[in-house]
Amino acid sequence: GKRNCKTQVHDWKAGCARAGCSYNFNVTGKRDGEKPAFEAYCSSDDSGYFTPCEMLKGPAGTEIAAELAPYDFTTANAHLLHNVTYNYIGHYNATFNHFAAPPYDFKVKPEQL
Numbered sequence: 001g002k003r004n005c006k007t008q009v010h011d012w013k014a015g016c017a018r019a020g021c022s023y024n025f026n027v028t029g030k031r032d033g034e035k036p037a038f039e040a041y042c043s044s045d046d047s048g049y050f051t052p053c054e055m056l057k058g059p060a061g062t063e064i065a066a067e068l069a070p071y072d073f074t075t076a077n078a079h080l081l082h083n084v085t086y087n088y089i090g091h092y093n094a095t096f097n098h099f100a101a102p103p104y105d106f107k108v109k110p111e112q113l
Helices: none
Strands: 007-017 020-029 038-045 054-057 063-070 075-083 087-095 104-108
Touching: 007 087, 020 063, 038 063
Parallel strands: none
Antiparallel strands: 007 020, 007 104, 020 038, 038 054, 063 075, 075 087
C-alpha cells in the first residue's frame, strides 16, 4: 500500500556538552493501515544504540526507539525505529539546538525495513 504517513516530532531538543550529546523530544504517529496511532517521549545520549522511548499512547506491543548519531558539530542525525508487526525507520538531519535555539518540530517519513 501507499505510505504517506509521517511521524511528527515535537519539541526537539539536542545539545552537546563535555560529557557528550543528548536529546529529548515527543513523537506522534497517526494510524496508517496496520500501523496504529501512538505517542511517545524519547530521551537519551549519543551512545550509538537505539534507546526505547516511553510509550504515552498506543496499543500493547507498540515500540518506539530513537538513536542520536551526530556526524558533525552542527547537525544531529535522529533515527526513529517504530516496531509493531512491521519495522519502519526514519531519518532526519536535525540541528543541535539546546543552547542556541528554541525547541522545534519536524516530520520524519518512515521507510519500511
